[in-house]
Amino acid sequence: PKKVTILGVPVDAITMGEAVARIDGFIEKRTPVLVATANAEMLMRATHDGALRRILQGAAMVTPDGAGTVWAAHHLGHAMPERVAGYDMVQELMREAPAKHRRIFFFGSAPGVADKAKKKAEQLYPGIEIVGTRNGFFTAADEPAIIEEIKAAHPDILLAALGVPKQEKWLAKHLGELGVPVAIGVGGTFDVMAG
């Protein structure tokens, strides 16, 4: 797949359809991978946060989230077909989830928000299996139980909304033990869904 390196981060030059198809491929393969959605803010942060930069360099897919990322690619002289925003990609994945029998876990945001977003998803995408929710406010002591909860739910897709760069760092650190095929950092997605 074609990548455009922006501020040291390889961003995939893909359409929404291609991004969703690649996620399907990751789920079939079942080797845990991280997917990030890179807006300008994330790319700027990666210039001075080496740990974040290395995580993004090692991610299975980094989508161009936001006009700034698409603009930067064009400015560097590369084709970037369209914006693939996290919120929109999550809606696409959820729209296809019932027919594909995808199990999805909502992790992150303030207490109650992920539950509200789950109810919204169940209204919007009948038959969807949101197999668990967990708010994103926790201490290190809570982490083993959170990891067990996610593992026990056996999701195909883990959506993590802890903010940038916490979500990427947490997912990169725990990807192996979680055993979830695809983990995606989704920022404020649950807040928007919960309204």
Ligand code: UDP
């Ligand atoms: N959040 C969380 N745990 C934290 C810090 C933040 O779950 O320790 C949540 C917060 O409630 C919000 C999301 O992470 O739902 C971050 O959203 P924001 O739009 O600020 O994220 P960004 O676009 O900066 O990634």
